[in-house]
Amino acid sequence: LFIDEVHNLIGTGGRTGSTDAAALLKPALARGDMACIAATTDDEYRRWIEPDGALERRFQPIRVQELTREQSAVVLRSVRDDLGSQRGVSVPDDVLEWLLDASIRYLRNRYLPDKAIDLLEQTIAHAVTIGESNVDVDFARHVAERMVGMPTDDWAGVQGLSATVDGHGLMGVDEAEALVSRLQVTLRGLDISPARPNAVLLLAGEAATRASELVRVIARELFGAAERVVEIDLGPMTNDEDITSLLGAPPAYVGYSDALPLHRVSQMPWCVLRLSAVDACHPLIRETVARALADGFFTDAQGRRIYLSDAVVVLTAAVDLSTARPIGFGASEHEQVNHAREAVARALGSGLANQCDIICGHAPHSRGGEDTVSELIALLDERYRAHGLEVHWDDSFVKWVRDRRPQFSNERDWECFLDEHVAARLLEHVADMSGGKPRCITVVCNDDGVSVVEKSASKMEGNQ
CATH class of the missing domain: 1.10.8.60 (Helicase, Ruva Protein; domain 3)
Known part of the structure; x- marks a missing residue:
């Protein structure tokens, strides 16, 4: 008799250990009436078979290792x-x-x-x-x-990430080079510990303000879509019992079977996992995160492992690293890295600091931002064209966007600013649209702000 998924016999058909299917099987096995081979996983064996000593004694465990x-x-x-x-x-x-x-x-x-x-x-x-x-x-x-669920051309993705990070000024030059070098090794599975994440990046202080933009860039360039980001805010987890918000509630507690944000990593392993405000959470939470980064997986309250080996993990913390820079002009790059790591260890603990592959505490301003502005214009073009509105963006508007962008460190504040000063101006033209040819407008900027000039379709085509 061969029984696959033998752990399912526990509790099936009656009370566990007395009238379930496993209890009915025990006497036949004890008498030697039949030969039986059963199969299950290591986790299920420890969880279901080992606690039932009478059933465990009737089998000889043989662990089958992964084939070479x-x-x-x-x-x-x-x-x-x-x-x-x-x-x-x-x-x-x-x-x-x-x-x-x-x-x-x-x-x-x-x-x-x-x-x-x-x-x-x-x-x-x-x-x-x-x-x-x-x-x-x-x-x-x-x-x-x-x-x-992602492009298999790792080299192109890493090269694209290098160019984008450098063009947008999202990280310091040294940190960006370290990230690219790390990914060139880990994405090919050539690292010493392949179970760990592809990269663990800590953004501290000023660099943390660019985290939203950076994680989307990494997800888009490496994994093919900016939406492949799993965000978890650790800031509200200030008590040790808040570990349930991260890993789930214990059995019989409210929320035991609820889905967790971490479960999205299992569903979408090739992603960027962003853990925000690691400095504000309880030390137990930080210890749990550090252990997961070292082992390469979280273990939720149901005993299921959520592997991180295919992900890039980005941590953010309000830790000022400017005071950690060595004094003098002769400090080497290695000394600067060591001082930064020591500052992080004092603030977050040595366990978490040791798991960070790259520590970035400075985010230079965007050098031009041409790509960002071009992406924004293309997005707005597509949105308004779908509503029958042909928009020409004057050079004065492009310059206005480029000059305003560095003033907003928070991505959400920047989006709200654009909605208020751009979308609100164009809304009346979308609302007044009637059937027929698309309306053509030009968006310009002057001392009074953003304004809209309506143009004829023929003149618009000539300008384009």
Whole structure:
């Protein structure tokens, strides 16, 4: 008799330990009436089987370790031969090698050979769906990108991040170079501790004011979408019992089964996890965060692990590092880093400070901000065109936006300012819109602020 997921027998059909399915099985096993093989996971074994000593004694635990790459390759070739003949799809050996490497590199929260088989099955299924009989590496890469949920070209993402961070002045030059160097190693799985996050970045003092913009840039350039950000504010967690807000409530307590913000990391492992105000939370919260960064995972109240190995973690703290700079002109870069780390250790504890790969306490002002302004103009163009309004943004408006942006350290304040001074001016033109040709307007800036000039469609086309 083979029983898969044997832990489900505990409590099934009656009271646990007396009339459930596991209790009915014990006498037959004790008499030796049948041979039985059962399967479960390590976590479920410790949680359900070990507490029932009578059931545990009737089994001999055999722990099956993850297969090696070479062993998984043999399994993968066997599955390829069976599925390929059934579905009429040819998968060459070089594609199998790429799928195996991709599963190890991009699905680090899962195990071989299961994750490699899953990629192979998805590749063959997609080929069958579109009527393709032969697949190559590019085809498999396309399927893997859809399954992983992010582009698999790490080099392009890191280079794009380097250019964007430098162009927007979001970090100091040294810190930006350290972040890029770190990601070039970790995104390829070449780091010494691959279970840890791809990078742990602490933004302190002035640099923390640019955190909102920075995390979106990292998510967009590395993971393909600015929305791949999970934000958790640790500031309100000032008591030790507030750990339930981070990891969930214990069994039988209110909120035990509620979803947590951390669960989004399990659903979207390739993301930026932003933990704000780590300096304001209770020391127990900081210790929990430090332990999770060291181990590479949080453990919630239900015993489930939330892995961080595919994420970039950004911490923010109101810690002034300006007083931590060594005096004199001869201080080396290594000495500056050590002084900054010592200041963070005094404020947040050595455990958390030691887990930070990069500590950034200074955010230079944007050097021009051309990309930011261009992105804003493109976004506004798209929004108003959808409402039948063609907008020409005068050079005076572009200069006005570029000059005003550095005055706002908080992203939300900047958005509210634009809504008040730009959207409010254009709203009446959107509301007065009638059927027919799109209305054409020009947005200009002068001493009185933002103003709107309506133009004819033909003149507008000529100006564009």
